[in-house]
Amino acid sequence: MENIFKNEILPLRDRLFRLALSITLNRQEAEDVVQDTLLKMWSMRDQWKTVCSLEAMAVTICRNMALDCTRKAGRDNLTIDIDRDSPRADTDPSVQLEHKERLGMVRAAMDQLPEIQRTIMLLRESEGQSYAGIAEELGITETQVRVYLHRARQKIKKSISGL
Amino acid sequence: MDYKYIEQLLEHYWECKTTIQEEQILRAFFSQDDIPESLARYREVFVSINDMACEHLDEDFDRRILSMTTEKEKQGTARHITLYHRMRPLYRAAAMVAVILTIGMAAQRSFVDDSQEPAQMRAQQAIEDPDSEYTLMPDGMENTSAEVSGTGQDSLSHHSVK
Numbered sequence: 001m002e003n004i005f006k007n008e009i010l011p012l013r014d015r016l017f018r019l020a021l022s023i024t025l026n027r028q029e030a031e032d033v034v035q036d037t038l039l040k041m042w043s044m045r046d047q048w049k050t051v052c053s054l055e056a057m058a059v060t061i062c063r064n065m066a067l068d069c070t071r072k073a074g075r076d077n078l079t080i081d082i083d084r085d086s087p088r089a090d091t092d093p094s095v096q097l098e099h100k101e102r103l104g105m106v107r108a109a110m111d112q113l114p115e116i117q118r119t120i121m122l123l124r125e126s127e128g129q130s131y132a133g134i135a136e137e138l139g140i141t142e143t144q145v146r147v148y149l150h151r152a153r154q155k156i157k158k159s160i161s162g163l
Numbered sequence: 164m165d166y167k168y169i170e171q172l173l174e175h176y177w178e179c180k181t182t183i184q185e186e187q188i189l190r191a192f193f194s195q196d197d198i199p200e201s202l203a204r205y206r207e208v209f210v211s212i213n214d215m216a217c218e219h220l221d222e223d224f225d226r227r228i229l230s231m232t233t234e235k236e237k238q239g240t241a242r243h244i245t246l247y248h249r250m251r252p253l254y255r256a257a258a259m260v261a262v263i264l265t266i267g268m269a270a271q272r273s274f275v276d277d278s279q280e281p282a283q284m285r286a287q288q289a290i291e292d293p294d295s296e297y298t299l300m301p302d303g304m305e306n307t308s309a310e311v312s313g314t315g316q317d318s319l320s321h322h323s324v325k
Binding site: 002005006010013014017018021022031034035038039042043099102103105106107110122124125126127128130146149150153154156157160 | 207215225
């Protein structure tokens with residue numbers, strides 16, 4: 001049991017963290033959600049044999065916990081406090097400022113997406129998951145995944161069209 | 164340089180018609196520093212996505228989780244007790260009482276049967292040895308004959324009334 005936890009469940013921590021972060025938009029809360037998710041997975045170790053995919057199980061628990069967390073906090077439309085700035089070779093301060101401004105707008109547009117669209121976007125863009133895989137993990141159809149992702153991408157495109 | 168392919172991929176990307184590999188090509192392209200002005204505004208989208216994919220927890224997190232699970236293991240898991248399990252001692256006590264009562268009733272019944280047995284034995288003895296039985300119960304016989312004669316008189320008087 002301990003080996004399964006160490007080799008199959010614990011390595012999911014970063015993935016779960018990104019998912020929790022995309023929902024809670026708060027680093028500390030996302031970390032707490034991942035911790036609670038992993039401890040819950042451990043407490044449910046008797047059921048591991050009956051579950052088809054431990055990964056899907058962990059993702060579902062993490063998503064539900066993150067949603068509970070945001071519901072309890074009762075907040076919307078926050079922005080992830082990404083302190084790390086993507087390095088650029090541009091040395092011109094005006095170019096860097098423009099880049100920072102654009103980045104802020106794109107991130108704000110992403111953070112303001114409805115939770116389901118944000119989660120699907122994360123699973124597709126950051127985790128590189130297939131439409132079928134996302135559909136299975138979220139318990140929706142593949143067509144719904146495509147529709148939500150299309151809406152999300154169109155909103156992002158619209159947000160940068162004015163730039 | 165011709166960026167037609169990238170532009171085409173971008174069009175497909177917005178319409179969700181790209182494959183995972185094509186999306187990787189786009190991310191790799193926009194992670195470069197040298198991007199034409201016409202495509203520059205899309206750069207931040209893919210930079211944001213790349214940033215999102217780089218988010219991770221520190222190594223200390225693993226140690227914390229493992230120590231927590233070990234601690235939980237030591238404490239033992241809390242067992243969920245159902246109402247049936249909670250009431251089990253009561254059921255056992257009730258079952259014991261039922262068993263004792265059944266045995267008690269069965270024993271009492273057998274004692275009643277035993278008390279009837281001497282009468283049967285005496286009847287058998289009376290058949291086998293009527294003289295000895297007669298000496299034991301002379302009054303009983305007399306009483307019985309008196310009752311029989313009394314009843315006969317009553318029935319005769321009853322007939323005469325009619």
